Amino acid sequence: MLLNDCDPGFKHQVAAEPGGQGIKACFACAACTARCPVAGHVEGYDPRRLIRLVLLGRREEVLASPLIWLCSTCYSCQEVCPQQVSFTEVLTAIKNIAARAGYGPPATEAVIDQLAAHGRLLEVGEFENQRRTDLGLPEVAEAPAHFQKVLGVEPAGGKS
Amino acid sequence: MAVKTIKTPAVIIGGGVAGLAAAIDLSRRGLSSLVVERGPRLGGRVADFCCKATDSCVRCGACRLADLVRRVAARPEIAIYTSAKPVAAEADGDGWRLTLEPQRNNGPAPVVELAGGPLPRRSQVQAGAVILAVGATPFDPSAKSRFGYRRVPGVVSALELEGALEHSLAELAGGRDPRRVAFIQCVGSRDESLGHLYCSRVCCGFALRMARVIQARRPGTEITFFHMDVQTYGRAWAGELAEMREQMNFVRAMPGEVTAGPGGPQVVYAAGGRSQTAEFDLVVLSQGMRPPVGAAALSQLFACTRTSDGFLGSDAEPVASGAAGVFIAGSARGPMSIVESIEHGAVAAAAAAGHLQPLVREAAHA
Ligand SMILES: Cc1cc2nc3c(=O)[nH]c(=O)nc-3n(C[C@H](O)[C@H](O)[C@H](O)COP(=O)(O)OP(=O)(O)OC[C@H]3O[C@@H](n4cnc5c(N)ncnc54)[C@H](O)[C@@H]3O)c2cc1C
Ligand code: SF4
Ligand code: SF4
Numbered sequence: 001m002l003l004n005d006c007d008p009g010f011k012h013q014v015a016a017e018p019g020g021q022g023i024k025a026c027f028a029c030a031a032c033t034a035r036c037p038v039a040g041h042v043e044g045y046d047p048r049r050l051i052r053l054v055l056l057g058r059r060e061e062v063l064a065s066p067l068i069w070l071c072s073t074c075y076s077c078q079e080v081c082p083q084q085v086s087f088t089e090v091l092t093a094i095k096n097i098a099a100r101a102g103y104g105p106p107a108t109e110a111v112i113d114q115l116a117a118h119g120r121l122l123e124v125g126e127f128e129n130q131r132r133t134d135l136g137l138p139e140v141a142e143a144p145a146h147f148q149k150v151l152g153v154e155p156a157g158g159k160s
Numbered sequence: 161m162a163v164k165t166i167k168t169p170a171v172i173i174g175g176g177v178a179g180l181a182a183a184i185d186l187s188r189r190g191l192s193s194l195v196v197e198r199g200p201r202l203g204g205r206v207a208d209f210c211c212k213a214t215d216s217c218v219r220c221g222a223c224r225l226a227d228l229v230r231r232v233a234a235r236p237e238i239a240i241y242t243s244a245k246p247v248a249a250e251a252d253g254d255g256w257r258l259t260l261e262p263q264r265n266n267g268p269a270p271v272v273e274l275a276g277g278p279l280p281r282r283s284q285v286q287a288g289a290v291i292l293a294v295g296a297t298p299f300d301p302s303a304k305s306r307f308g309y310r311r312v313p314g315v316v317s318a319l320e321l322e323g324a325l326e327h328s329l330a331e332l333a334g335g336r337d338p339r340r341v342a343f344i345q346c347v348g349s350r351d352e353s354l355g356h357l358y359c360s361r362v363c364c365g366f367a368l369r370m371a372r373v374i375q376a377r378r379p380g381t382e383i384t385f386f387h388m389d390v391q392t393y394g395r396a397w398a399g400e401l402a403e404m405r406e407q408m409n410f411v412r413a414m415p416g417e418v419t420a421g422p423g424g425p426q427v428v429y430a431a432g433g434r435s436q437t438a439e440f441d442l443v444v445l446s447q448g449m450r451p452p453v454g455a456a457a458l459s460q461l462f463a464c465t466r467t468s469d470g471f472l473g474s475d476a477e478p479v480a481s482g483a484a485g486v487f488i489a490g491s492a493r494g495p496m497s498i499v500e501s502i503e504h505g506a507v508a509a510a511a512a513a514g515h516l517q518p519l520v521r522e523a524a525h526a
Contacts, residue, residue, distance in 0.1 A: 025352060029388045033430035034416030046433030048413075080306060080416050082351040 006057035013097065014054050020093030022085040026051045032077030032087050038070050045070055047077050047087045054094065063098040069105050116153045119144035164283045168194045168239070169516050170509075171258060171287040173246060173458075176204020177498055178490020179293035180228040181505030182512070183238045189513045191520070192237040194285060198245040200265040200278070202229060204295050206498055208319075210326050212369040214376040218400075220369050221498030228502070244279035249461045254519055255288040255485055256462075288519045289485045289512040292458060292472055293505060296449035296491040299348025299356075307344060307445055308418035314425040315418055315443045318343075318363065321370055329374070329442065333424070338381070338441040341374060342427055343367045344415055345387040349448030349495075358469050360448030360495040364391045367446045368401075371408060383408040384438070386415055386429060393497065418443055449495045462486045467494060479508040487511050 014020040032047040033039045039046055045067050053062050062068065068091060077087040098104065104112070114121055119142050122128075129139040148154070170186055172179045175197030183193045201207060209222040232238050241260065248259035262279045301309035301317050308315045313334045316324075324331065329338045345367060349360040364387070371383045385408055390401065404410075415429040425443045429436055451470035452458070459466055465474050465482035473481055473488035481488050489508035490501035 027350065027388050029346075030413035030430040031416050033433065034413065034428050034435050036435065039430065039433065040435040044433065046430070048430065049433055076416075082346075082353055082414070084352045 007059040008057045010057045010059040010062075011055050014090065014093055017093035017097060019086070019089035019096075022083070023051060023054060023090050023093075025083040026055065026085045027083055028052060029082065031080040031082065032085075035076040035080045037074060037076065038072055042067070042070055050094075051085070051087065051090070054090075062094060063101055063103045066105065068094055068098060069108070112151055112153070115147045116144060116151055118142050119147050164281070166194060166239075166283060166285045168192055168285065168287050169520065170194070170289045170291060170512050171196060171256070171285050172291045172293055172489075174198075174204065174293035174295060174490070174492070175202040175240065175242070176293060176295050176490060176501070177206050177225055177228060178295070178492070178496075178501040178505035178508075179204075179291065180225075180232050181502040182291050182293060182489045182509040184228065184231050184235065185506040185509035186513060187235045187237040189509070190237075191513060191516060192239070193291075194239045194241065194287070195232075196244050196246065196260060196279075196285075197240070197242045198263055200242055202232075202240070202242070205298075209322060212373055214372050218369050218372065220365075224498055224502060240277075241279040242277065244283075246461065249290070251463075251484070252286065255286060256290050258285040258287065258290070259283070260285060288516045289487065290462060291487045291489050291505075291508050291512055292462065292464070292481065292492055293489040293508070294452045294454060294458065294472070294492045296451065296471070296495065297453045299360075299447040299450050301347050301445040301447050303354070304347055304351075304445075306417040307347060307415070308420070308425060308443070309445055312418055312420045312425045312443075314441060315445065318366055318370070318444055318446045321442075321444050322366075325370060325373060333442045336424060336441045338374075339378075340382045340384075340424070340440045341371070341442045341444065342384040342386060342425075342438075342440040343371060343444045343446055344418075344427075345385070345446045346414065347445040347447050348450065350388065356448065356450070356469070358495060359391050361391065361393055361500075362495065362497050363446040363448055365393075365397075365497075367444065368392070368404060370444075372404070375407060384427075384440070385410050386413060386427070388412070388414060449491060452492050455492075464488070469494060478504070479511045485512075485515050487515075 014023050028048055030048045036047055071091045073088055075088050124140055124142055169191045170193040172182055172193055172195045175195045179195055183195050186193045203225050206225045211222050212218050212220040243263045243265050244260045245263055246258045247261040250257050260279055260283045316332050349356055374381050413430045415427045417428050419426050421439050423439050424441045426437050426439050455472055463483045464486050467473055467475050471494045473493045479487045487508040489505040
């Protein structure tokens, strides 16, 4: 990897994203990694290293990494960090950037498509409404417009 | 009862190395001074430090105190009151008028007896200049509760280790012979969550010298040094560090927590990107320095400013206090080593002498 291949603006982009503000204060002390339950089980999942990669500007490597989606949001790292980096929040910022750049994990992308198309995680059709009627429940109609707006996707269900 | 008034060109609050160095520098400039020390003896924190030499001198600075005390004793222009502290102060013309109150000290008897002695009664001092040399306060490691201080047996502060170094380490380790010793650096320093962004400057050297003493006395003792980076200021450590890296385990990671284990304190830390746990007999927390506990009261008493880190003085100038005729010396101004505090004391004295010069000249012409 050459220095030329690094994107020095990446850390600023992360810092500008809600939740990412603290990233540049990191000392690389590894208290977060020591306390992280995921780091204890998943080879390669190392909060200190992920932060360093961002600060070095290794944009593609971070955004394309499957590791960034493994955080359990337990906030242990945030609790022990002397520099108030708030790694859990930083990772949320990174995931938002990754999703916008089309690096969302396939499973999450599928969920997004489902929400955009149906406004729910499960399709509601005639069969489901018949079951509801049998159980004395009111019928439901699919209302995906709201989700399409929130997700910023076209009504067709594809990603914008 | 008539209150006694002592007149002196300069009054120095605090009889640590910085205050003593300031008094010596003033006397070399022909100016008398009065040193006011709250405790029963001179020397401040350094009076508790032992020599850390192994086979050769390691320049810890502890011996500099004896030298200062000898020079102070040889200079009759320096008056000393121990067991005294200022309780009131007001600007008085170009100088200051202070009220000193005797302090009751139940601590150990003075190690060095000097001319002066304890302040007998409440007194007034009229001085042309004031030097505040009240020192810094060590960080209390129990404020970082995850490191187990006062909670996990076998976890001690660096100052407690220093106190035991000349005696028995087994007592600190709860009776165990400490064969596995860990140091955790930057406890209370470089920590935004505490509002202490600064490096305390002395703790890396302090810990490494003590680690050397332990290894020299008990060869084979395993030392693990948990740190972010090694900050050894102002001395040629490069060669020594290379040697220490051979003899000790340097881990570039701050532990996540310290818990009680069956055989001693257990340290959870990251290595190779994974969380690990290691057991030790003794875990030493390298506490840093905090602003002096009396900083708020003193800054109010003398109308002086505080640095952005909360110490006495200003960020912009080394010894100025923001108040005319008041100067800051030594670690009251920010983290400093013994040698730096001595040099800083001399700088404060030079500034005080500059302030006193017109007053002294006026007095001579009067
Ligand atoms: C954990 C630790 C380890 C250290 N290790 C090293 C080391 O290895 N090497 C090194 O060079 N330095 C070391 N230092 C730093 C060293 O202790 C300081 O540089 C030195 O003590 C500073 O001297 P001082 O005179 O500024 O303050 P102090 O030594 O603190 O002296 C201040 C004096 O002022 C007195 N005082 C306070 N308030 C008042 C008041 N209101 N009225 C009257 N008197 C008052 C106090 O009683 C004290 O005697 C260490 C410090 C700490 C905390
Ligand atoms: S605990 Fe904080 S300062 Fe330390 S490596 Fe993790 S994010 Fe950085
Ligand atoms: S001297 Fe070392 S232990 Fe002390 S604050 Fe600085 S880096 Fe941390």
